[in-house]
Amino acid sequence: MDMTPITDALKHDAAWVVFANVLLQQLGLPVPAVPTLLVAGSLAASSGQAGQLLAAAVLASVIADCIWYLAGRAFGYRVLSGLCKLSINPGSCVSETEGRFVRWGAWSLVVAKFVPGFSIVAPPIAGSLRMALPSFLAAAGLGAALWAGAAIFLGWLLRGEVQAALETLSRHGGTALAIVAMFLGAWLLWKMWQKYRFEKMAAIPHITPAELLKALASSQPPLLLDFRGAALIAQDGPLEHATPAQLDSLHQAVGDWPREHPIVTLCACPHDATAVHAARALMKLGYTCVSPLKGGYEAWLKLEREAGNMALMAGKR
Structure with a gap:
């Protein structure tokens, strides 16, 4: 694998390469930016050039974060749930992300770049929770500067080792690609195993929103856990x-x-995952009649809206 074209591009158009790479990665594409920042830092000839690289990375990161922030502000938790569907553990993704944000506030955006998987989901949850835009921009910019600055500085500090690694890749590119492919295959197998385990755990009877509505109006309504x-x-x-x-x-x-x-568990998460986990945990505690709500919070809201529309039409008659 000849690394010369990559290093040449970084030498001549380093700021643009860094900008494009960071923007695509922060938008969610599987193009890691840290290796590019390390190599670009190792090639920086002066503090001024390193400053340009940092500015390009921060600008790209903040632009991507703003796009996700506005998406979260416009579409709320649907954006977060959609992103969490790509997670290995979709059930914990929503609750853990929100938990971090509530616990850390604006600082969660500062540390988000350093937490795998948290970088993309933090901005939309900030938007869905109506975080003030100036505070969001300040926190997102600071986090991006610390993240990109650390990678660029480390690349400059270890510039000899980085260049040696690039030369090794050029000489043994086939072996390196084989190792990367092996790790990627192992990761995909692990993700498929996690998905299989969750699907097996989720294979328990669910209750539909219509059935829940009827049960709540009965003489023995269930305990509804939100x-x-x-x-x-x-x-x-x-x-x-x-x-x-x-x-x-x-x-x-x-x-x-x-x-x-009877007990019914409800959540606002992909695949009703948290509700399923809760139902399984309650069964282990000895509760014999536990059902997750099929479709969760969104399905319940849809049923309430439909019931409201039907009542309104009946009233007009």
Whole structure:
């Protein structure tokens, strides 16, 4: 593998190469930017050129973050759920992302670049929670500067080792590609195994929104546990008949609820994953009639809207 074209491009158009690479990566494409920043830093001939590389990286990162921020502001949790569907663990992705954001606030955007998987999902959740734009830009810019600056400085500091590594890749490119392909194959197999395990765990009876609505109106309504995050509950309001709950405090949520009485778990996450995890955990605790809500929060909202429209039409008649 001849690395000369890559190094030549970085020597002549380093800022543009860095800008394009960082922008594409922060938009979600599988094009790692850190290796480019390391190589570009190792080739920087002066502090002024290193400053240009840093400015290009920060600008590209902030542009991408703003796009995701605006998407989150316009479409809310649907953007976050869509991104989390690409995660190895879609169930924990939504809750963990929101948990970090609520716990760290604006600082979550500063550290997001250093947490794998968090860099892309943090900006849309900031938008969905209506974080002030000036605060968002300041935090996103600071995080990008620390992340890109660290990579560029490390590349300059280890410029001899980086250049030696590039020469080794040029001489043994086939071996390097084989190693990369092996690791990629192992990662894909692991992801498929995780997906298989979740699908097997999720193969339990669900309850539909219509069935839940009917059950809530019965003489023995189920305990409805709402596993939406605190921020989403604050944004959209609590659900009638529902008890807010968290996976790590199930005992508090169920209280002294009889173990043979029905329980329904609800979440706002891909594949009803958190609701499924909660249902499985409650079954292990000895609760015999636990069902995740099929379609989760979005399906429940859709049913409520349809019921409201039908009531409005009946009233006009």
